[in-house]
Amino acid sequence: MKTPIWTGDIDSKSDTIQSTGIVGSLRWWTEALLRGMNEFACDPTGDSRCPDDEKYCSSCLIFGATGRRRLFRLEINGGRKISFPGNGAINVKPSGRSRGWFFGPAIVGGLKMEIIPLDEKFDENFVLVPLLVASKWGGIGAKTQLGYGVVEVASSSNADFDKFKKALEDLSRERKRQELNNLSLPNLKEMFFAKIQFKASNNWWEKVDGLIDKSGKNRFEKEIRKKVIEECLNNNFLPIAPVIKNWLRYGNGRQTWQHNNRARGLENWLFGTSKTVCPQCYDYDIVPQENETYKCRNCNQKFKKEEVIDRCASKINISCAYVVDNNLWEVRIWGWIPSYPKIQGFQKDRFLDNLKSALNGGNFHALFGNQTSDHKLVVWREYNSERDTFKKEENFDGFVKSLL
Ligand SMILES: [Zn+2]
Ligand SMILES: [Zn+2]
Numbered sequence: 372m373k374t375p376i377w378t379g380d381i382d383s384k385s386d387t388i389q390s391t392g393i394v395g396s397l398r399w400w401t402e403a404l405l406r407g408m409n410e411f412a413c414d415p416t417g418d419s420r421c422p423d424d425e426k427y428c429s430s431c432l433i434f435g436a437t438g439r440r441r442l443f444r445l446e447i448n449g450g451r452k453i454s455f456p457g458n459g460a461i462n463v464k465p466s467g468r469s470r471g472w473f474f475g476p477a478i479v480g481g482l483k484m485e486i487i488p489l490d491e492k493f494d495e496n497f498v499l500v501p502l503l504v505a506s507k508w509g510g511i512g513a514k515t516q517l518g519y520g521v522v523e524v525a526s527s528s529n530a531d532f533d534k535f536k537k538a539l540e541d542l543s544r545e546r547k548r549q550e551l552n553n554l555s556l557p558n559l560k561e562m563f564f565a566k567i568q569f570k571a572s573n574n575w576w577e578k579v580d581g582l583i584d585k586s587g588k589n590r591f592e593k594e595i596r597k598k599v600i601e602e603c604l605n606n607n608f609l610p611i612a613p614v615i616k617n618w619l620r621y622g623n624g625r626q627t628w629q630h631n632n633r634a635r636g637l638e639n640w641l642f643g644t645s646k647t648v649c650p651q652c653y654d655y656d657i658v659p660q661e662n663e664t665y666k667c668r669n670c671n672q673k674f675k676k677e678e679v680i681d682r683c684a685s686k687i688n689i690s691c692a693y694v695v696d697n698n699l700w701e702v703r704i705w706g707w708i709p710s711y712p713k714i715q716g717f718q719k720d721r722f723l724d725n726l727k728s729a730l731n732g733g734n735f736h737a738l739f740g741n742q743t744s745d746h747k748l749v750v751w752r753e754y755n756s757e758r759d760t761f762k763k764e765e766n767f768d769g770f771v772k773s774l775l
Pocket of ligand 2: 649650651652653654667668669670671672
């Protein structure tokens with residue numbers, strides 16, 4: 372593992388690896404891949420989930436649903452919980468933030484994953500293809516927006532997208548549910564993946580805004596903080612996602628997405644919120660009306676109670692910094708920027724153009740301090756886009772294969 376993996380259990384701790392968390396994450400990536408292939412994948416957490424008239428979507432055919440079991444089982448062993456003093460989380464609080472973000476202990480080390488087929492129609496590429504895309508470009512498990520879950524598949528796996536498609540075809544001879552995809556669900560065609568590298572000296576963390584506790588409360592807390600950072604460094608990563616997130620959401624990075632003054636709803640939509648927001652404009656300003664209806668005082672739309680969005684996941688994920696080689700470090704910034712729903716005042720292409728050039732500029736020198744150097748964007752991948760630094764790939768199969 373390059374950064375700790377968070378799978379969580381019922382108490383939302385992450386003491387041991389939970390295979391259900393890994394499977395859930397694999398399912399998310401598979402759904403995004405399937406939607407990119409124009410295969411229907413239902414929202415397993417929504418009302419339109421399978422089965423429908425005893426038919427199942429491609430994703431449920433693989434991962435199961437009510438009345439249908441998953442085609443495989445994962446057995447995951449190994450790893451250990453990173454040892455933070457007192458087992459607590461550290462609060463990474465860049466300048467200007469009153470709360471900051473918490474980074475808690477999760478699982479580090481090597482894991483052994485065994486894929487156990489439970490059905491003759493299972494093909495290991497159902498697991499390997501999404502796993503490889505996630506491990507090379509994104510993250511696995513929960514809280515990837517906070518830097519967890521960057522993994523490397525150690526064994527020489529030969530993920531084969533053609534075999535994935537063939538196996539899916541065989542599977543789909545059954546009662547497959549094929550509908551139009553909900554455009555507001557993750558789709559690999561609408562994702563971007565960036566990697567930034569830089570050189571850093573051993574104690575570079577001392578200059579990172581937010582990692583050190585500048586409030587200077589007591590010596591005891593400072594000692595704890597230092598032990599936590601040392602433990603992270605021993606495991607070849609540093610939890611700096613909040614520093615970048617802070618820059619992008621509140622600092623100079625705002626210029627990448629804030630094209631006009633109406634930013635609040637857009638900000639919630641792009642970076643996520645745990646508060647209740649309007650399904651139309653993503654503003655907080657919704658008030659209850661009669662008959663369980665609501666009205667948004669920002670966009671004046673009325674809607675039903677069940678349409679209100681309770682919490683909204685961040686569309687952008689930022690990894691911890693992790694060691695690539697000696698003093699060479701890397702950070703991933705990746706995400707899914709849907710074209711739908713249209714958010715007023717937001718231009719997707721303009722944002723991604725801005726983000727790509729901002730990641731290549733001197734911003735990271737300012738964020739990580741003067742003990743780091745040679746910051747550069749090493750790769751940008753995006754389907755059918757001029758921004759892709761490998762090549763503009765209009766063929767989706769070709770794009771997927773180039774990610775593996
Ligand atoms: Zn389904
Ligand atoms: Zn609204």
